[in-house]
Amino acid sequence: IVANTTIAGLKAYHTVPGAYDLLTDDVIISGIVVANDKSGNFYKQLFIQDSTGAIQVQIEGFSLYVSYPVGRRVYLKCKGLTLSDANSNMVLGVKAIVGGLSSLEGIPGQTLNQYLFGGSLDNPVEPIPVTISQLGTALNDRYINALVKLEDYEFVSADTSKTYSDTSAYKSTQNRLISLGCGNSLSTVVRTSAYSNFAGLRLPKGNGSITAIYTIFKSSPSSSTTTKQLIIRDTADIQFNNPRCGAPPVGTVTLLNEDFD
Numbered sequence: 001i002v003a004n005t006t007i008a009g010l011k012a013y014h015t016v017p018g019a020y021d022l023l024t025d026d027v028i029i030s031g032i033v034v035a036n037d038k039s040g041n042f043y044k045q046l047f048i049q050d051s052t053g054a055i056q057v058q059i060e061g062f063s064l065y066v067s068y069p070v071g072r073r074v075y076l077k078c079k080g081l082t083l084s085d086a087n088s089n090m091v092l093g094v095k096a097i098v099g100g101l102s103s104l105e106g107i108p109g110q111t112l113n114q115y116l117f118g119g120s121l122d123n124p125v126e127p128i129p130v131t132i133s134q135l136g137t138a139l140n141d142r143y144i145n146a147l148v149k150l151e152d153y154e155f156v157s158a159d160t161s162k163t164y165s166d167t168s169a170y171k172s173t174q175n176r177l178i179s180l181g182c183g184n185s186l187s188t189v190v191r192t193s194a195y196s197n198f199a200g201l202r203l204p205k206g207n208g209s210i211t212a213i214y215t216i217f218k219s220s221p222s223s224s225t226t227t228k229q230l231i232i233r234d235t236a237d238i239q240f241n242n243p244r245c246g247a248p249p250v251g252t253v254t255l256l257n258e259d260f261d
Contacts, residue, residue, distance in 0.1 A: 001028060001030075001077075001117055001119075002028065003029050003030035003075065004026070004028050005027045005028065005029055006029065006051075006052040006053070007029055007031055007048070007049070007050045007052050007053040007054060008052035008053045008142075009027075009029075010027055010029050010055065010078060010092075011053060011090050012140065013027075013083055014083040014085065014090060014139070017221035017222075018085070018220075018222075020082050020095045020102055021082060021083045021084065022081075022082050023078045023079055023080065023081050023082065023083065024079065025079060027077075027078040027079060028075060028077050028078065029050070029055075029075070029078060030050065030073060030076075031049050031050040031054070031055075031074060031076075032049055032050070032071065032072070032074075032123050033046055033047070033048055033069065033070055033071065033072045033074060034047050034049045034054065034070060034146070034147040034213070035047040035070065035147065035213050035233050036064050036068055036069065037062070037063070037064050037065055038069075038070075038234070039196050039197050039198065039233060039234040040193060040195045040197050041192060041193050041196040041198075041231060041232065041233065041234070042193075042213075042231070042233075043195070044058060044059055044061060044062070044064070044106050045057065046059060046064055047213055048074055049145075052142070053140075053142050053144075053145075053146065054144070054145040054146035055090055055091070055145055056086075056089060056091045056092070056145050057076065057091075057092050057107070057116070058091055058093035058105065058106040058107065059109070059112060059116075060105065060107060061109045061112065068118065069121070071123045071125050072118055072121050072122075072123070073118075073119035073120045074116060074117065074118055074119060075119060076092070076115055076117075077114070077117075078115070080114075080115070081093065081094060081107065081115060084104040085139060085221070086104065087215075087216065087218050087219075088137065088139060088144075088216050088217075088221070088226070089144055089145055089216060090144065090145060091104055093106055094106070094107055094108070125147065127147045127148055127149035127211045128143065128146060128148045128149065129148075129149050130148045130149065130150060130214075131150070132150060132180070132188055132228070133186070135148070135188075135214055135228055137216050143214050144216060145214070145215065146213070147211065147212070147213055148211070148212065148213075148214045148230075149210070149211045150209065151208075151209050152180060152181050152207060152209075152245075153181070153210050153240075154181055154206065154207040154208075154244050155177065155240070156177045156178065156179050158177075159176045159177055159203060160203055160205045161202075161203075162174075162176065162202075162203055163199065163200050163201060163202055163203065164192040164196065164198055164199050164200070164201055164203060164235075165192040165193060165194045165196060165199035166194040166199065167194070167199060167200045170194075171194040171195060172194055173191060173192065173193050173194055174191070174192055174194065175189045175190070175191050176189070176190045176192070176203060177189060177190070178190055178210065178230075181207055181245030182245035182246055188229070188230060189229045189230065190212070190230050190231075190232065191215075191231050192231070192232070197234075198234060198235050201235060204241075205240070206240040206242050206243060206244060207240055207242045207243060208239045208240040208241050208242050209238075209239045210230060210232070210238050210239075211233075211239075212230035212232045212233075212237055213230070213231045213232075213233070214230060215229045215230075217229055
């Protein structure tokens with residue numbers, strides 16, 4: 001199988017927010033799996049990436065990580081599939097009518113082998129170094145659905161005593177805030193499913209790097225309010241191992257603290 005279109009070229013077929021674009025051309029893309037459902041923080045989803053962009057593939061199936069681990073090259077024959085945007089994140093799947101309304105659903109498991117093909121394993125997966133200001137919110141933004149990496153972030157003080165997500169019986173997905181150290185206004189959301197296998201772990205209190213899939217949220221295609229979101233694959237994606245901004249260096253001990261007031 002040979003790809004004849006980039007991921008950016010595929011995304012160009014979808015230009016109207018909220019529309020469902022059935023692909024009728026013989027479009028074939030290729031990319032590397034950068035995130036899957038292994039930790040439970042993604043559900044029935046694969047995220048694939050090439051040098052031009054990334055896209056979310058919705059699949060009606062479980063344990064996708066067994067056949068499609070991170071680092072595997074995959075090929076997608078897209079003819080017959082549908083492109084749309086879920087809260088402005090470009091998604092590839094199939095159109096269905098649910099409750100009388102159009103909806104984008106996962107590619108059925110029984111037809112998946114007509115569209116998705118596994119290639120080589122263990123390809124290198126490197127997140128894209130970015131700043132928060134580089135992460136755009138336009139429909140075809142280069143970084144939406146991509147694996148990115150931000151440096152010098154930490155969870156805000158109000159969240160450092162919390163767990164990643166809800167551990168109650170209600171299983172409510174939770175947002176936690178990270179900021180660019182020292183209360184900087186450049187903050188963004190880290191969103192975690194209550195069904196992830198690390199939902200009950202405490203948030204790290206230090207400062208450092210975060211690797212995550214970048215997504216956005218809009219309550220509707222016409223909404224003027226957009227929330228930037230980071231979704232980690234597992235806790236190894238957060239390396240907050242440095243002292244918090246303003247904290248004394250690790251290993252120092254205060255011997256005297258007298259303000260002479």
